[in-house]
Amino acid sequence: MLISLPEALDWAEKNNAGLAAVNTPFFEGLLATIDVGERTGVPIILQFAQVHEGIVSIEDMGPAMVALAKRSPAPFVLHVDHGDDIDYIRTGLDIGFNSCMIDGSHHSYDDNVRITREVVELARERGVGVEGEIGVMTGNENGDPDQGVADETLYTDPEVAARFVKETGVTCLAASFGTVHGIYRKKPQLDYDLITTLRETTGVPIVMHGGSGLNPDEYQNCIRHGVRKINYYTYAAKAAYDAVKPLMDDENVILFSNLAVAARKGVDADVSAFVGVLADAGK
Ligand code: 13P
Secondary structure: OEOOHHHHHHHHHHOOOOEEEEEOOOHHHHHHHHHHHHHHOOOEEEEEEHHHHHOOOHHHHHHHHHHHHHHOOOOEEEEEEEEOOHHHHHHHHHHOOOEEEEOOOOOOHHHHHHHHHHHHHHHHHHOOEEEEEEOOOOEOOOOOOOOOOOOHHHOOOHHHHHHHHHHHOOOEEEEOOOOOEOOOOOOOOOOHHHHHHHHHHHOOOEEEOOOOOOOHHHHHHHHHHOEEEEEEOHHHHHHHHHHHHHHHOOOOOOOHHHHHHHHHHHHHHHHHHHHHHHHHHHO
């Protein structure tokens, strides 16, 4: 079943928990993440990021995500992740996604406000929540190993963030406080006090991007300081790869479908553990 982004965030707030927001640009990852949602009953955000168009198009994967989430008894949000422009977000909403992120963080502050407002307006007409972003997270979401070190000078400024939320009306805010997208090259130094300040000054739930690669204590500390949504892709995709790799050397395995089954199991184990850590933060 579908629930809205505000409903999912309310669940997280009431339970002092974090929501797993998992990007699923491959079918085995989608099936596995749905399975985890059904086994745990915990709300999960299924995401499709514009940057993953090179893997599969939202026009192909989106309808499968919508159909599987809707027919499931477990609660899911369908979120367009890192939308660069309003047209892409509109495409996702037309397909049936019920939540979106507009990422204007690489624009000037004024342009970020302008394009985010346009998306908030569109989302209001459709009754869906919007995530905006202030501050810059380095790294990328396609596994580039040359990135992966956070730059403190690009962390989110709480005063700018508060102004941005007031001027745009976003539902939640992606912020930079020490995480990076993709694989870390250096142990992340997370600024927990900054998360607390951002939560207090903006008044909205804080979103962590670059969720792969932290340890359970780090996830739970971020949640205790005000993070409610944690975006996650690299480690889930890596879990699929790690599960497939030994089979590639096995001469008895000759069908791609065997690899697909292994990949699904790999993602299932990884996302299960991740969802469990986030849900248990308040216990
Ligand atoms: P990771 O790939 O580092 O898990 O980050 C995912 C993400 O932030 C998607 O928006």
